[in-house]
Amino acid sequence: MELFDNLLLGLSTALQWNNLLYCLFGVLVGTAIGVLPGIGPIPTVALLLPFTFGMDPSSAFIMLAGIFYGAQYGGSTTAILVNVPGETSSVVTCLDGHQMAQKGQAGLALAIAAISSFFAGTVATLVIAMLAAPLASLALKFTAVEYFSLLVLGLIAAVVLAHGSVVRALAMVVLGLLMGAVGIDVSSGISRMTFGMPELGDGLDFVPIAMGLFGLGEIIASLSRPQGRPVVVAQGWRNLMPTFAQLREAFPAMLRGTTIGSLLGVLPGGGAALPPFTAYALEKKLAKDPSRFGKGAIEGVAGPEAANNAGAQTSFIPLLTLGIPANALMALMVGALMMHGIQPGPQIMTEQPVLVWGVIASMWVGNLMLLVINLPLIGIWVRMLKIPYRLMFPSIVLFCCIGTYGIANNMFNVWLMLGFAVVGYFFIKVGVEAAPLLLGLVLGPQLEENFRRAMLLSDGDFSVFVRSPISAVILAVVFVLLLAMLSPAVLRKRDEAFVE
Amino acid sequence: MSHSPASPDTASTTPGIWGNSDLLLGLFLCAVSGIALFAIRKLSFGTLTDMGAGFMPRVLAIGLLGFGVYFLALAAFKRATESIGPVELRPLFGVALAVGVFALTAGRFGLVIGSILTILVAGAASKESRWRELIIFSVAMSAGAVALFVKGLALPVPVWPW
Numbered sequence: 001m002e003l004f005d006n007l008l009l010g011l012s013t014a015l016q017w018n019n020l021l022y023c024l025f026g027v028l029v030g031t032a033i034g035v036l037p038g039i040g041p042i043p044t045v046a047l048l049l050p051f052t053f054g055m056d057p058s059s060a061f062i063m064l065a066g067i068f069y070g071a072q073y074g075g076s077t078t079a080i081l082v083n084v085p086g087e088t089s090s091v092v093t094c095l096d097g098h099q100m101a102q103k104g105q106a107g108l109a110l111a112i113a114a115i116s117s118f119f120a121g122t123v124a125t126l127v128i129a130m131l132a133a134p135l136a137s138l139a140l141k142f143t144a145v146e147y148f149s150l151l152v153l154g155l156i157a158a159v160v161l162a163h164g165s166v167v168r169a170l171a172m173v174v175l176g177l178l179m180g181a182v183g184i185d186v187s188s189g190i191s192r193m194t195f196g197m198p199e200l201g202d203g204l205d206f207v208p209i210a211m212g213l214f215g216l217g218e219i220i221a222s223l224s225r226p227q228g229r230p231v232v233v234a235q236g237w238r239n240l241m242p243t244f245a246q247l248r249e250a251f252p253a254m255l256r257g258t259t260i261g262s263l264l265g266v267l268p269g270g271g272a273a274l275p276p277f278t279a280y281a282l283e284k285k286l287a288k289d290p291s292r293f294g295k296g297a298i299e300g301v302a303g304p305e306a307a308n309n310a311g312a313q314t315s316f317i318p319l320l321t322l323g324i325p326a327n328a329l330m331a332l333m334v335g336a337l338m339m340h341g342i343q344p345g346p347q348i349m350t351e352q353p354v355l356v357w358g359v360i361a362s363m364w365v366g367n368l369m370l371l372v373i374n375l376p377l378i379g380i381w382v383r384m385l386k387i388p389y390r391l392m393f394p395s396i397v398l399f400c401c402i403g404t405y406g407i408a409n410n411m412f413n414v415w416l417m418l419g420f421a422v423v424g425y426f427f428i429k430v431g432v433e434a435a436p437l438l439l440g441l442v443l444g445p446q447l448e449e450n451f452r453r454a455m456l457l458s459d460g461d462f463s464v465f466v467r468s469p470i471s472a473v474i475l476a477v478v479f480v481l482l483l484a485m486l487s488p489a490v491l492r493k494r495d496e497a498f499v500e
Numbered sequence: 501m502s503h504s505p506a507s508p509d510t511a512s513t514t515p516g517i518w519g520n521s522d523l524l525l526g527l528f529l530c531a532v533s534g535i536a537l538f539a540i541r542k543l544s545f546g547t548l549t550d551m552g553a554g555f556m557p558r559v560l561a562i563g564l565l566g567f568g569v570y571f572l573a574l575a576a577f578k579r580a581t582e583s584i585g586p587v588e589l590r591p592l593f594g595v596a597l598a599v600g601v602f603a604l605t606a607g608r609f610g611l612v613i614g615s616i617l618t619i620l621v622a623g624a625a626s627k628e629s630r631w632r633e634l635i636i637f638s639v640a641m642s643a644g645a646v647a648l649f650v651k652g653l654a655l656p657v658p659v660w661p662w
Binding site: 051167170171174175177178181185192193216219220223224389390393397399400401402405406409411421422426429430448451452455456459460 | 539540567571586587623645
C-alpha cells in the first residue's frame, strides 16, 4: 500500500518534536490572526517568511501551512461572538453562528464550528493523500509545453473565481506578469526595468508587495471607515459540549460541507472563500424549513465551517502536486519554496517526498491540535478581541516594516512596501482585487521560461500547444472558462452566488 | 476581514470626473505600461524561436496598454459609473509616513527609536488615537519588538543609536 507508506513517511516527519512545535506555533498564530479582524493570513505568512530561512524547509512549510488553516478556525470564533468575520471565509458563519450566540448558544456554535472544521480537515487530509500520487504521476509526463498551459490555466482560473469584474482581474494578472519580468533576464543576463537599482536585479520581491497590498492597503481602507467597538457576546460561551442529538442534527451538513469544500478547493483558483457560500446555499435549499436559516440554524454553522476548512486544505493539492498555486496565499507558498531553493513544479513530489508528505500529515496533526487546544483557549481569544483597533493597527504597521526589512536586511524593500501600500489603497478604492496580481508576479518568470523553452523546442510553432494531448485539454478548459465567464448569463449567476 | 471584496467603499450616483473608477484604473494601467515600454525600449525583441530579453515584457506591456485603453473607453462611454467614494487623506498619509519614518530612522538610530516613532506616526493616521495611551504603548511595543525580533529571531538591526 503505497498510500500508507507515504502517510507513514509524512507522519514520521510531522511527529518529530521540533515539527510538532512549529505546527503548534503555526496554528496558534493562525488562530490569533484569524480571530483578529484587522489582519489576515497573507500578511502574516509574508511577515514570518524571512524568519524561516534558517529552518528546515519541511518545518518552515508545516508552520506556514498551519497559519492558513488555523486562521479558518479563528475566523469563525469572531464571526460567532462578535458578528464580524475574522476572515473573508467566515462571512457566512456570522449569519447563523451569531444568532445562536444571541440565543445563549455561543458555546454550542463554537463547538459545532470546531468539530465541523476538524471533521472536514481529517477528510481533506485523506483526499489530498489519495489524489496526490495519481496527479504526481500525471505530472511526470509534463514538458515545458504542458507546464506552460497549466500555468495559463492557473492564472485564468484565479480570475474566474475572483470577486468583481473579470476584465479587471485579467488586467491585474497581466500587470503581475509584467512586474514579474523585472530583474535580470535569466537567459541573456540583461537587466530589465530595474531603473539602475541594483536591489531590483533579482526581481521585485513579493513579500513587501504582498504586505503592502494586503496588509497596509487594507489598514488604510479600514481606517477610512467609521470604527465601531466590537461587542462581544459575553454569555453562553463557557457551555461548550453539544448533546448527541445536536451532533446528529449537524452531521449531514458537515458531510455535505466537506464534500463541497474538498471539490471547490482543488480547483485552481479555489481556496477557503468560495466553498462556505456554496455550502450555505445548499443547506438552505435542502432544509425542510428554510426560514430557520439566519435565525440560528445549526446546519448553517456546520456546513459552511466544514466547507471552508476542507477548501483551505485541498487548495494545497495543486501546489503540492503540480507546483501551481490555487490562490494568493499559495502563491506566497511558491515564493517560500523558491526562497528555500526548491523549484516548484510537477517534479516536486518525487524530489521532495519528505516535505510534501510531511506537510500533508502535519495538517491532520494540526487540526487535532486546533480541536484540542482551541476550545479551552476561547477565554484568551475573547480577551484578545477586546484590544481596540486604534492600538492594533500601529502594531501591524510596525511588524510589517520590521518583517520586510528582515528579508534582505535592507531598507529598499521597506520603501517598496510603502509604494505598494498606496497602490493597495488605490486598488481597493477603484474596486480591483490584488490577488490575481500576486499570482501573476510569482508565476511570471516560470511562465516566460516555459514559453521560451516550448518555442525553442518547437521552432517557433504555436501548434505545439494543441498537438500535445494534455496541453490541448488544459487549453480547452481555459477557453471554456473564459467563454463562460464573459457570457452575461453566467456572470449574473456568479454575482448572485457571491451576494448570497 | 483579511481582504474585503473588491467593491468600492461607497457608491454614489453622480461622481465627479476624478471619482470615476474606470477612468482612474485606465490611467493607472496606461501609465504603468508607458513606463515599462520606455524602460525596455532598448531591449531586443528577437524571434519566436529565439526570444530576446524584451519579448515577454513588451508583449505584456502592450497587453496592459490594451486594458488601460479599454477602461478609458468605458469611462468615456458608459453612463452609470462607479464612484470611488470619498478619499480619506489622513489614514493614507499617516500609514505611508509611518513606513517612511521607519525606513529613515530604524537603520540610523536603531530599532528602539525607530519603533517608537513608527508607532506614534502610525497612530496619527486614526482619529481615535489617544496620545497618552499611544506614547506608553509605543514604548512597550518598542521593547517587545526588540525582544521578539532582535533577541528572539536574531534580526541583524542596530538596537541603539550608538
